[in-house]
Amino acid sequence: MSAVPPDEAPQIRVIAMPADANPAGDIFGGWLMAHMDQAGASVAFRSARGRVATVAVEAMTFHLPVHVGDEVSLYGRLLGTGRTSIRVHVEAWRRDRTTEDAARVTEATFTFVALDDDGRPRPVPAA
Template identity: 60%
Template sequence: MERNPAMRVTAMPADANVYGDIFGGWLMSLMDSGAGLVAARRAKGRAVTIAMDGMEFHKPVKVGDEVSVYAEITRVGRTSMAIDTQAWRRDRHSEDEELVTSATFTFVAVDNHGKPRAVGD
């Protein structure tokens, strides 16, 4: 089964330390953004991150790598959603992908005043 990424970007030098490894915070931000896109579509409006569980880094991401973020809703409550999110890296000259990290992000649908609302309202 082919899956489509929530987002895909190329890691740039400004995102890395002096050794060329991408900062973990940059990767976490990218995953939060990808999960946020999925959450906003499901919520049919604004959704905010309230938690992130279980992030562990398995492989480094290097400058020039293509990073793909995949996000799948695994639970929907009245106002919240759990979204399993994975980041994969691929050398720009290869078709081989490696799992870099994964985590579960929890989002809450909110109204224009920042108050929780039912998902999809």
């Protein structure tokens, strides 16, 4: 499943390490999801111009495994905003450490809520 990753710069790029894997060398889904949440939050933070919190993850789909040593690039795309919410689609792509082949390994839509200094929902500023 070789393909071309999105044309923009990734929000995050990280190397999968042995401590993040099961005994077979496959990276834990929770590790990948945590990095996806960070990438989505980076997009949401800029849109909200401040603090955000994850409130939902929709339709997480794992297409391929990530292996120890793979370079994982995470891309986030703003889907839209509500009064206090921000939706971001996040894709994770892996690149094998020995080739230039890239493959999308997972994707999901994250919903964040903009928060004020007291941790309460606040309106998302107009673009």
